[in-house]
Amino acid sequence: MVFDGAMGTSLQRLELGATQYGAAHLVGCNEYLVLSYPAAIEGVHRSFLEVGVDVVETCTFQGSRLKLAEWGLADQAATINRTAAALARGLADEYATPDHPRFVAGSLGPTGMLPSSSDPTLSEITFDELAEVYAEQAAALIAGGADLLIVETMQDILELKAVIAGCGRLFRQLGQRVPIQAQVTLDTGGRMLLGTDIAATLATLEALPVDVIGLNCGTGPEHMREPVRYLAEHSRLPVSVIPNAGIPLNEGGVAVYPAQPEAMAEELAGFVGELGVEIVGGCCGTTPAHLARIVERVSALSRRRREPDHVPSLSSGVRAVALRQDPAPLLVGERVNAQGSRVVKRKLLAEDWDGVLQVGREQVDGGAHALDVCVALTERADEPQMIRQVVRTLAMGVEAPLVIDSTEYRAVEEGLAAYPGRALVNSVNLESGRERVERVLPMVREHGAAVVALTIDEQGMAKTAERKLAVAQRIHDIACQEFGLRPEDLVFDALTFTLATGEQEFRNSAVEALEGIGRIKAALPGVHTILGVSNVSFGLSGYGRAVLNSVFLYHAVQAGLDLAIVNPAHVRPYAEVPADERQVAEALIFNRADDALARFIAFFGDRGASEQAEGEQEDALAGMTVEERIHYQILHRRKDGVEALLDQALE
Numbered sequence: 001m002v003f004d005g006a007m008g009t010s011l012q013r014l015e016l017g018a019t020q021y022g023a024a025h026l027v028g029c030n031e032y033l034v035l036s037y038p039a040a041i042e043g044v045h046r047s048f049l050e051v052g053v054d055v056v057e058t059c060t061f062q063g064s065r066l067k068l069a070e071w072g073l074a075d076q077a078a079t080i081n082r083t084a085a086a087l088a089r090g091l092a093d094e095y096a097t098p099d100h101p102r103f104v105a106g107s108l109g110p111t112g113m114l115p116s117s118s119d120p121t122l123s124e125i126t127f128d129e130l131a132e133v134y135a136e137q138a139a140a141l142i143a144g145g146a147d148l149l150i151v152e153t154m155q156d157i158l159e160l161k162a163v164i165a166g167c168g169r170l171f172r173q174l175g176q177r178v179p180i181q182a183q184v185t186l187d188t189g190g191r192m193l194l195g196t197d198i199a200a201t202l203a204t205l206e207a208l209p210v211d212v213i214g215l216n217c218g219t220g221p222e223h224m225r226e227p228v229r230y231l232a233e234h235s236r237l238p239v240s241v242i243p244n245a246g247i248p249l250n251e252g253g254v255a256v257y258p259a260q261p262e263a264m265a266e267e268l269a270g271f272v273g274e275l276g277v278e279i280v281g282g283c284c285g286t287t288p289a290h291l292a293r294i295v296e297r298v299s300a301l302s303r304r305r306r307e308p309d310h311v312p313s314l315s316s317g318v319r320a321v322a323l324r325q326d327p328a329p330l331l332v333g334e335r336v337n338a339q340g341s342r343v344v345k346r347k348l349l350a351e352d353w354d355g356v357l358q359v360g361r362e363q364v365d366g367g368a369h370a371l372d373v374c375v376a377l378t379e380r381a382d383e384p385q386m387i388r389q390v391v392r393t394l395a396m397g398v399e400a401p402l403v404i405d406s407t408e409y410r411a412v413e414e415g416l417a418a419y420p421g422r423a424l425v426n427s428v429n430l431e432s433g434r435e436r437v438e439r440v441l442p443m444v445r446e447h448g449a450a451v452v453a454l455t456i457d458e459q460g461m462a463k464t465a466e467r468k469l470a471v472a473q474r475i476h477d478i479a480c481q482e483f484g485l486r487p488e489d490l491v492f493d494a495l496t497f498t499l500a501t502g503e504q505e506f507r508n509s510a511v512e513a514l515e516g517i518g519r520i521k522a523a524l525p526g527v528h529t530i531l532g533v534s535n536v537s538f539g540l541s542g543y544g545r546a547v548l549n550s551v552f553l554y555h556a557v558q559a560g561l562d563l564a565i566v567n568p569a570h571v572r573p574y575a576e577v578p579a580d581e582r583q584v585a586e587a588l589i590f591n592r593a594d595d596a597l598a599r600f601i602a603f604f605g606d607r608g609a610s611e612q613a614e615g616e617q618e619d620a621l622a623g624m625t626v627e628e629r630i631h632y633q634i635l636h637r638r639k640d641g642v643e644a645l646l647d648q649a650l651e
């Protein structure tokens, strides 16, 4: 499938003036030409249809109400978009034949107006407002006859998510949808403007209701090879590549695009024939001559069949992290949690966002692949605002994807709307029947997130493996059959209770959790599993607690655990836990003797006591210099932590 070439640079060549644009102050507003001088737009469309392209794009790239407002044309947004689509529609129909249908892609471009910094004063527009703006533009394009929507040249993945959300809301309202082709622009280093790499882009977009994923603008095709190869190897959706005719050279104040038709067609033919790219076309600087060669080359070859290797992943605004790590598990740092850390609670109350960021960074330095973020404070009633702030701060400050941990719907929604990646929502359950899943799963779906499902139902926390599976099965069926989620989007938490009480009722709870993990994985193919590992040792402290957590984690991974919520600095590899310590911990975990808890406490008691309380340790770490923290990490035998800190120290 071949899309057309450049609209903007083609119009520039015509050197139109105030007469054609309708007024001196509108010179340069190409979107307005569809009303003031449609012959120019028609000419460009015809020039590409003549050389055989399959799809023409409407002249509406900057046609959102927000961009048109810069020309004083906000109130004409609907008219301009509808007219532009109708114009392209008429021409596409004129050129269409039974063996060569022609299509119209309604073009949506960026506004760049989302706050992509943690500074709320830069917040010009919210996610929902932006979604509404694009819904309006998309509605007019569809009304004018567009066959599909192309969202292109996107530089901020959060803005792209807002566009897709807006289109989704529109489709629900209309009761019908058209395909969405979502395209981002990468620099020569393969990243979007704010640092998002191609794997993060794919992970984020593939979980959203889009139909084609691709790249356009930015550079010429030669710089796109690696990201295009990545998409071709991993994307289950069709891939589009619509490059500029090279990186423009500035010749006497004029942008000159250097790639010649033959060279460009050669590169694109390679993408199709060797990599299996489904859609090509031209962006800035591409002329009918370029497209003529591209059509010729591409129609003469057969596209390579792709066998994409899909990797279910979370993503931050920078990179993707596979949900299935090798070696497992994916470590979710637990400390950025107002409920689980006094240090973080204090920082949140003081609105010390940098302090919270520092805790997050330490978790990542200590080995966390993702961060659980919980800002629920009984002292404050503004969890949604607080999570927005913290998510923004962490989104810019750490590369690890976020797990949004909240029981408040509004907080989950705000967290997702502020996040430029693919988050994991923590969590849903059936404690009050279907209410929570009905509130949260639509948000998960709209934002393309993944979701933790706790094995809790109306009867409470499931205690046996059998009940854990039954609850998981119920949530799985609701999520997949009613809310359009895929099994891979679900992360089941088989939940364990603490073994520290010694109560008869709970002595088998670790065994049941391990068994539950295995049963869930076996019965529900494709789903993932998670566990709050520290729960098993709640009430214990110090060295013994870390041993119990580490040994339990090892067995959970053996049972099929994919993700573990832990303090990564305290996890020790099983192989490094001495045999006698393992044995005492395993006796407790596997409920091997009535006095297993007493023995555990007797064995670790004094060693635990000699350790600082955990909270104090965290406090101490927060006040340390980089050098002191390196020393601390060495003491705790965290090689990764030492390396990360060394980088910091040498900066």
Ligand code: THG
Residues within 6 Å of the ligand: 334, 335, 337, 339, 340, 341, 342, 343, 372, 405, 426, 427, 452, 493, 495, 530, 531, 532, 533, 534, 535, 539, 565, 614, 615, 616, 618
């Ligand atoms: N499953 C899911 N999500 C969860 C949990 C779970 N989220 C919360 C919790 N459990 C996991 N997070 C933590 C965070 C901190 C601690 C334990 C689990 C912790 N805190 C110290 C304590 O209580 O001793 C407090 C130390 C301090 O104050 O600094 O251990 O199971 N899906």
